[in-house]
Amino acid sequence: EVQLVESGGGLVQPGGSLRLSCAASGFTFSSYWMTWVRQAPGKGLEWVAIINPDGSEKYYVDSVKGRFTISRDNAKNSLYLQMNSLRAEDTAVYYCAQVRSGYWGQGTLVTVSS
C-alpha cells in the first residue's frame, strides 16, 4: 500500500523556520518527481515546489523562492521542505504528493503567527 506521511508542521512566529518531512512507502520513491502543494485555510490549492528523482532539478513558486528549499533522501525514502523567513501568508496545510501517480499525503498544518 502506498503511503505518504507528512510531519513537522506546527505553530511558528513570523520570521521563523520549520522543516517538513514526508515519509514515503509502497512505491519506488527514488524513481519519481515529488511535489509539495499547500492550501491556505478556506482557499484553493497552490503548487509550491517540485524535485526530480535524483534531486538535481528543483523548481519553486515565485512566492517562496529564496526562502524554501525542497530536498530528498532516496536512501530514507523521504522528501523535505525547509521553510525559512516564514510569513503569515505561508499559513496552510502542506501536502506532499506524486500527482501523476495519484499519491497524496494527508497534509500537515503550518501556522505562522505571533
Added chain:
Amino acid sequence: QAVVTQEPSLTVSPGGTVTLTCGSSTGAVTSGHYPFWFQQKPGQAPRTLIYDTNNKHSWTPARFSGSLLGGKAALTLSGAQPEDEAEYYCLLAYSGPWVFGGGTKLTVL
C-alpha cells in the same frame, strides 16, 4: 508566472452532463502542459482524477473524462451523481513552476 483560470462555480442536475474548463494566460493549453484534474471534498486531501490530459486512474469513475477543447483543458462529467459534488482543480505543468487553477465548486442539484 502564468495564471490558470477555471469557472468559479457550476451547477449540474443529477444525471446531467457538465464540462469544466482550464485556461492558461500564456495561450492555448496543449498536451505539453500535461493537464491534471483533481477532486477535493471538504476536510479531505485532493485526489488525482485525470493526468496527462485524458488518462484515468483505477479509482476514477468512468463518468469523468478529460480532453482539450477550444484551447483549454476540459473535464467532462457525464451522468452526475450526488457524490460528485466537490471542488475541482486543474494543474498545468509549465517549464519550471507548475500552476493550479483557482478551482471550480461543482454543485449537484
